Amino acid sequence: MAASNRQGRKKLEIKKIEDESRLGVSFTKRRAGIMKKASELCTLCGAKAAVIIFSPKNKVYSFGNPNVESVVNDYLSGNPVRFLDPRSAAGTQQAANLQALNEELQRLEDLVEAHQRQAEVLDEARQKRVDKGMWWDQPIDSLNLRQLEELSDKMQLLKVNVCREINKQRTEGAAAVADDIPTFAVAPMNTVYGGDNLPINVAGTSGGGGAEGEIRDVPSLPDRNHSGASGSGLN
Amino acid sequence: MAASNRQGRKKLEIKKIEDESRLGVSFTKRRAGIMKKASELCTLCGAKAAVIIFSPKNKVYSFGNPNVESVVNDYLSGNPVRFLDPRSAAGTQQAANLQALNEELQRLEDLVEAHQRQAEVLDEARQKRVDKGMWWDQPIDSLNLRQLEELSDKMQLLKVNVCREINKQRTEGAAAVADDIPTFAVAPMNTVYGGDNLPINVAGTSGGGGAEGEIRDVPSLPDRNHSGASGSGLN
DNA sequence: AAGACTATCTTTAGGAG
C-alpha cells in the first residue's frame, strides 16, 4: 500500500559500517550474495571452490564444492613448501638462525617419514603375527612408544627454535612495527588473550579495523578426486 | 567498430558453460567479482573470510582476510584462541602472521601434550596388564597406530604453515603495501625460496563439476575430518 | 529479526580491439 516514494539503493562507501544494525543486515545480504556467486561459478565453470566467512560475531558460514574440506585440503597440500633459503640472508645472524631452523625442519620431516613407514610396517607386521596366531607378541609397541616420545621431544625443540627465530626477526624490524608486542615465548604461551570465555568460536580481532586481505594467484596443480558431500544443517 | 550495435548482457542460464572460450572469460570475470565481494564484505562488516577457487584447469586463486591460513585454521580447529594481543600490531600484516603462527604453535603444544599423556598412559596401562599377566591384551597398539598417523598428518601441516609464515616475514618489508582497494594483484607464492620448483602435488581433475556444493552454517566447530592420505611428498 | 519492495547501483555477457 502505499506511497511509491520508496527509496532505492544508495551508493555505499566501502568502509566499515558503524551502525551495528545496518551492519548486520548488510552482512547477511552480502554473505548470501557471495555464496550464491560462488555456487554459480562452480556450476557454470565446473570449478572447485570454498568460501569461509566468520561473521563479526564469529559465527562461521561456509560454502564448498564439492565441499570445504576437499578444497581446503587441496589448497593446503598444493602450496609447496620450501625450506628457508639461508643464502638470502648470507652473512647475517639470521642466516645462522635459518640454517638451524632448516635443520630442525629437515629432521622433523625425516621423523615424519620414518614414522609413516614405521606405522605401515607395524600394522603389517602385527597383522601378520595375528594371522599366524601369534597374537601375544607385543614388544613391538614399546618401540613404538619410544619413537613417539622422541617425536615429542623434537617437536618441543622445533617450537623453541621457531619462537626464537620469530622473535629475532620481529626485533629487527621493530622500527616499522613499533611497540612492545608480547614476545613469543615457549613457556608462557598460555596467556590467553581475548578475554571472553566463549566455548568455541571466539575471535579476538575486535580492535582490528584493517581489512586489506590477501590475494594470491598460484600457477597450478593438478588435483585429486575427492568426492563426498556432507550435508549439514543450517543454523 | 562500425556498427554501434553493441549487445548488452544476455541472460545466462546457470548451468555448465560448454563453450570453452566463453567459459574461460566468464570464469575470470566472475572470479574477480567474488574476490571483490569478499573483500568488500570484510571491509564493510569487519568479517574474516577466505575464498579459495580452483579453476577448471586447477589453477588456484585465493583471497583471505586477514589471510587464508588464519581463516582456514580457525575453520578447521573451530577454536580460535589468541595468545598475543592482536591489537598491538593491529592492521599490519605482521599481526596476521603472528596470529597464524601462534595458532599453529598452540596446536603443536597441545599435540605434544596430548601425546605425552598418551604415551604415559599407554606405557602404564601396558605395564599394568603385563604385571597382571594379561600380556595378550593388545588392541591397544592399533589405537596407538591411528594416533601416530594423525600426528604425522598434523606435523606435515604444521611444517607447511610454519615455513610459509617465516618466509612471509622474511620477504616482507620490501613488498609494497598496496593500500586502497585490495588490488587483486598476483603474489607468486610459488616463487622459489629454496632454489627450484619441484613438482608437487598431483590430483586427478575429472572436471566433473558436480553442481550444487554444500553450504554450511555453524556456530560451533566443524568436523575436523581430513583423513585421506594425500600422496606424494611435497617439499 | 525476517520479508517485501523498489529504485538504483553493480556485475557481467557479448563483442571489438
Next chain:
DNA sequence: CCTCCTAAAGATAGTCT
C-alpha cells in the same frame, strides 16, 4: 590473455510490514 564498451541482468541499501 587483456582492456574497454554497452546495456541488460542481478544485487542490494534503505524503508516499510
